[in-house]
Amino acid sequence: DAGVTQSPTHLIKTRGQQVTLRCSPKSGHDTVSWYQQALGQGPQFIFQYYEEEERQRGNFPDRFSGHQFPNYSSELNVNALLLGDSALYLCASSGGTGFGTEAFFGQGTRLTVV
């Protein structure tokens, strides 16, 4: 079992550009959540996808959008990048209802905006 895989591992973008991050959940998991972790901080919830729909959303602007595919993989898109978007983006997968069950995390994508 490959666990949760994220790509790419590192990314450098220029202000104003758009970026797409990808996540493949652990086998058997149907729920994907995205978190933003600024340097030296705890992760902050961006949104969660289940059955190809956004089920929950954190306090992030509309520049952050996502998608879940029929195979449960997911993408996180960020438009009009700002310097403050530089962070580690973590994807977590879980089964079914999610809460209480273990969320498995990927190794993250380190995004640097210059």
Add this chain to the structure above:
Amino acid sequence: AQTVTQSQPEMSVQEAETVTLSCTYDTSESNYYLFWYKQPPSRQMILVIRQEAYKQQNATENRFSVNFQKAAKSFSLKISDSQLGDTAMYFCAFISIQGAQKLVFGQGTRLTINP
């Protein structure tokens, strides 16, 4: 809204010692889950231990145990016989049974185990 607070930004102990990491949280709910996650330099979050709020018995996983004080909204992690591989960032996290199904994390504690 729920909040999680870790008041120890950094801790350092000698190998084989016991160390306790503190966590407090704020919620008006009575049923929820609490977690401790470990994040080594590899960046991947790894679940260390989980506690269900409606269970009075403190969770234990090998060298890791928690002291869950529901009334005080306190959830500390004790690591016994610490090992060099325990060096990592440790995050306390909360998830509600109701409403938003999202993990709410604390700011983290950087734990260093010295040889």
